[in-house]
Amino acid sequence: MSNHKITGVFSAATTPLNADGSPDLGLFTEHCQRLLSEGCHGVALLGTTGEANSFSLAERRTILEAALKAGVPAENLLPGTGVAAIPETIELTNHALSLGVTKVVMLPPFYYKGVSDDGLFNAYFQILNRVNDSRLRVILYHIPQVSGIAISIPLIGRLIDAFPETVVGIKESAGDFNNMQAIISAHPGFSVLCGADPLLLPLLKAGGAGCITATSNLVASSLRTVYDNVFDATRAAQVDKAQERINAYRTVSNSYAQIPAIKAMVGLKTGDSAWKRTRPPLVALNDAEYAALSENYAQLP
Amino acid sequence: MSNHKITGVFSAATTPLNADGSPDLGLFTEHCQRLLSEGCHGVALLGTTGEANSFSLAERRTILEAALKAGVPAENLLPGTGVAAIPETIELTNHALSLGVTKVVMLPPFYYKGVSDDGLFNAYFQILNRVNDSRLRVILYHIPQVSGIAISIPLIGRLIDAFPETVVGIKESAGDFNNMQAIISAHPGFSVLCGADPLLLPLLKAGGAGCITATSNLVASSLRTVYDNVFDATRAAQVDKAQERINAYRTVSNSYAQIPAIKAMVGLKTGDSAWKRTRPPLVALNDAEYAALSENYAQLP
Numbered sequence: 001m002s003n004h005k006i007t008g009v010f011s012a013a014t015t016p017l018n019a020d021g022s023p024d025l026g027l028f029t030e031h032c033q034r035l036l037s038e039g040c041h042g043v044a045l046l047g048t049t050g051e052a053n054s055f056s057l058a059e060r061r062t063i064l065e066a067a068l069k070a071g072v073p074a075e076n077l078l079p080g081t082g083v084a085a086i087p088e089t090i091e092l093t094n095h096a097l098s099l100g101v102t103k104v105v106m107l108p109p110f111y112y113k114g115v116s117d118d119g120l121f122n123a124y125f126q127i128l129n130r131v132n133d134s135r136l137r138v139i140l141y142h143i144p145q146v147s148g149i150a151i152s153i154p155l156i157g158r159l160i161d162a163f164p165e166t167v168v169g170i171k172e173s174a175g176d177f178n179n180m181q182a183i184i185s186a187h188p189g190f191s192v193l194c195g196a197d198p199l200l201l202p203l204l205k206a207g208g209a210g211c212i213t214a215t216s217n218l219v220a221s222s223l224r225t226v227y228d229n230v231f232d233a234t235r236a237a238q239v240d241k242a243q244e245r246i247n248a249y250r251t252v253s254n255s256y257a258q259i260p261a262i263k264a265m266v267g268l269k270t271g272d273s274a275w276k277r278t279r280p281p282l283v284a285l286n287d288a289e290y291a292a293l294s295e296n297y298a299q300l301p
Numbered sequence: 302m303s304n305h306k307i308t309g310v311f312s313a314a315t316t317p318l319n320a321d322g323s324p325d326l327g328l329f330t331e332h333c334q335r336l337l338s339e340g341c342h343g344v345a346l347l348g349t350t351g352e353a354n355s356f357s358l359a360e361r362r363t364i365l366e367a368a369l370k371a372g373v374p375a376e377n378l379l380p381g382t383g384v385a386a387i388p389e390t391i392e393l394t395n396h397a398l399s400l401g402v403t404k405v406v407m408l409p410p411f412y413y414k415g416v417s418d419d420g421l422f423n424a425y426f427q428i429l430n431r432v433n434d435s436r437l438r439v440i441l442y443h444i445p446q447v448s449g450i451a452i453s454i455p456l457i458g459r460l461i462d463a464f465p466e467t468v469v470g471i472k473e474s475a476g477d478f479n480n481m482q483a484i485i486s487a488h489p490g491f492s493v494l495c496g497a498d499p500l501l502l503p504l505l506k507a508g509g510a511g512c513i514t515a516t517s518n519l520v521a522s523s524l525r526t527v528y529d530n531v532f533d534a535t536r537a538a539q540v541d542k543a544q545e546r547i548n549a550y551r552t553v554s555n556s557y558a559q560i561p562a563i564k565a566m567v568g569l570k571t572g573d574s575a576w577k578r579t580r581p582p583l584v585a586l587n588d589a590e591y592a593a594l595s596e597n598y599a600q601l602p
Contacts, residue, residue, distance in 0.1 A: 021427070053412035056388040057358075084385065086581060087357040109582045111354035111411065113447055119582035126322070126581055146414055148449055149582075280387060280427060281410045281420035281450075 004191040004209040005137060005168040006103060008041025009223045010078060011216035012049040012195070014263045015063065017277040023055065023063050024274060029070035031217075031266065036076055039224030040216060043072065044105055046080040048146055048173070049214040049259055054279040057088060061095050074100040078212075082107030082141060086126050093131050102135040105171055105212070110147040117155045121162075128163050136166050139193065139212075143173035150174075153186050160187060171195055171212050181206055197223065197246045201239065204230045214262050215250045218269060222246050245301050252296045260285050261293060268297045305492040305510040306438060306469040307404060309342025310524045311379060312517035313350040313496070315564045316364065318578040324356065324364050325575060330371035332518075332567065337377055340525030341517060344373065345406055347381040349447055349474070350515040350560055355580040358389060362396050375401040379513075383408030383442060387427055394432050403436040406472055406513070411448040418456045422463075429464050437467050440494065440513075444474035451475075454487050461488060472496055472513050482507055498524065498547045502540065505531045515563050516551045519570060523547045546602050553597045561586050562594060569598045 013035060016027040032043045045067065046052035046060055055063070064079050081092035081104045089106065096104055106127070108120050128138070140159070144150040151170065159167040172180050173195030180192050180199070184207045191209035194200060200211045200223060216223050225242035229235040253261040260278050264285050267275030278284045285293060314336060317328040333344045346368065347353035347361055356364070365380050382393035382405045390407065397405055407428070409421050429439070441460070445451040452471065460468040473481050474496030481493050481500070485508045492510035495501060501512045501524060517524050526543035530536040554562040561579050565586050568576030579585045586594060 048412075053385040054387065054410065056386050056392070059386075059388065084354040085357050085360075086355065087360065091357070109355065111349075111447065112582055113449070115582040116584055119584045122584065123581035146412065148414070280424035281413055281416040283417055283420045283423065 003189050006139060006191045007209040009039065009210055009216060009220065009227045010042045010044045010193065010212040011035045011040045011220060012047045012212050012214050013043045013045045014217050014266060015050045016275050017279060021279055023059055025066040027272065027274060028063060029067050029072065032067050032072045035220050038220035040220045042076040042078050044078040044212045047105060048143060049262060051279055051282065052080045053083065057092060060092060064096060064099065064101065068099055077101050078103045078105055080105045080107065084109050084111045086123055089127050090130050097133050097136060103137045105139045105141050107141045107147055108149045108151065110149050113148045117152055120155055121158050124159055125162060128166055134165065137168045138166055139169040139171050140167065141171050143195065145174065153183055156183060156187055160190060169193060169209060175199065177202065180208060184208060197250050201226050201230060201243055214258065215246055215253065217262050217266050218249050219246050248300055252300060256285060256289055256293060264290060264293055265297055268294060304490050307440060307492045308510040310340065310511055310517060310521065310528045311343045311345045311513040312336045312341045312521060313348045313513050313515045314344050314346045315518050315567060316351045317576050318580060322580055324360055326367040328573065328575060329364060330368050330373065333368050333373045336521050339521035341521045343377040343379050345379040345513045348406055349444060350563060352580055352583065353381045354384065358393060361393060365397060365400065365402065369400055378402050379404045379406055381406045381408065385410050385412045387424055390428050391431050398434050398437060404438045406440045406442050408442045408448055409450045409452065411450050414449045418453055421456055422459050425460055426463060429467055435466065438469045439467055441468065441471040443471055444496065446475065454484055457484060457488055461491060470494060470510060476500065478503065481509060485509060498551050502527050502531060502544055515559065516547055516554065518563050518567050519550050520547050549601055553601060557586060557590055557594060565591055565594055566598055569595060
């Protein structure tokens with residue numbers, strides 16, 4: 001894994017809300033610090049799990065600034081900066097860079113569907129050409145089931161050719177292990193990070209770089225155990241046990257609407273039910289769901 | 302149709318670009334004025350055909366302001382104001398209202414897919430509750446093949462109940478005539494506007510309110526002929542001829558990538574090839590496509 005420019009366990013951090021729907025910056029930065037102390041190499045804030053696209057550009061900037069102000073090191077933050085409009089993706093990326101945050105996860109423009117690789121290449125080309133900062137490291141974001149936009153292997157190749165120092169990895173959130181293997185095989189050294197926790201172990205064995213997952217909001221230490229010991233045969237039992245724990249949490253969260261459930265479970269873990277809130281169009285768990293989730297949660301290892 | 306709060310032929314106006322990709326405000330306002338002079342009741346700028354979600358909020362505000370400054374009456378403008386983040390939809394809607402533009406076409410938040418009617422209701426509720434301006438008239442925007450989000454008939458009913466003076470219509474761009482009829486039947490007086498030109502005639506006969514279409518960028522006068530004469534049996538021949546002309550243009554534009562083709566055809570109509578440009582992720586027609594389109598165009602009635 002040593003040839004990867006980005007490697008590790010990253011948390012697709014959720015964003016807690018105040019009662020008025022604004023981001024709860026205090027609770028959020030506390031969460032970032034907890035994730036790092038539990039073993040995450042970094043916090044991939046403002047992604048899909050973080051409800052980034054439900055926040056205004058101003059709110060997104062404020063959330064990133066709050067994490068830095070609270071002392072989270074810039075090198076441990078990987079904000080999402082890709083939105084539907086190229087000028088705003090440029091704005092968010094430049095904002096991150098202006099704060100010393102050089103690693104970003106970048107969705108392609110996601111309003112139009114069925115767009116061509118040429119169109120997506122042109123979009124990323126304009127963005128990276130205009131940002132034009134040699135410090136920048138971009139993780140492409142492939143989550144077609146939400147964004148509606150797939151990032152193909154040939155497109156990745158064109159982007160690596162055009163920006164070899166900048167386009168360094170992909171978050172593969174389709175959960176398609178064959179696709180992950182094909183990307184690794186087509187583009188050696190390009191960092192493939194999975195979005196699905198159960199795939200971390202096989203992905204690392206296949207030459208992948210790590211993960212950016214939602215369940216890490218709850219079980220970061222177990223993900224770190226897997227990451228650190230995957231190639232140590234003497235610790236296979238610990239790795240298997242950690243993987244079982246991760247899978248158990250994931251099974252529970254995925255029995256409900258996933259993002260609201262992850263948020264509610266962070267609340268159960270930390271004892272602060274403010275975590276239950278979501279911003280529309282997501283809907284918080286109702287009382288019956290929350291009661292059932294709480295029972296499930298109490299059984300988890 | 303007299304009980305409709307919004308009725309007529311509205312153009313889903315395309316947005317021309319300068320060579321640097323910025324909106325060409327002069328060409329755009331000229332286009333708005335031409336559309337009105339050709340018979341459009343209004344210009345539904347900054348929709349899907351207008352590449353709205355590829356522009357920043359600042360660019361969207363500038364485009365609307367430019368149309369007003371050029372003398373396009375506020376009452377003839379129906380900008381799209383719905384984006385992924387609720388605070389920004391509020392901001393764009395308030396901006397329009399601040400300029401005296403009271404009719405808007407509003408997409409639901411479109412990043413997350415598979416969201417519930419509850420979540421969409423909560424989103425629209427927060428937006429309309431916070432805007433809270435009795436002048437506002439909202440046309441909901443149903444274009445699931447692009448936005449990924451359907452607006453169901455029960456959801457429409459809940460929104461009408463909550464905001465009876467404000468939520469007055471829907472742009473049905475799925476092209477599903479059964480759905481249009483079902484909406485009219487479920488919600489009498491609620492204005493159904495189709496996004497597909499061939500449906501204008503049957504929709505008006507079925508009690509619909511009009512259309513917001515892309516082909517109107519090219520054949521607004523023919524759409525107006527259909528609209529004005531649909532219930533006059535003595536002018537059935539003129540109506541049929543107008544509808545045939547509309548369909549012919551639509552058939553040509555839909556033989557290519559639709560939005561780039563519509564833009565190129567506006568360029569062929571007006572003699573300004575600057576119209577060919579699109580913003581990524583859309584891709585302008587290539588030379589061969591443009592040559593073929595030009596030949597097709599020359600044959601059109």
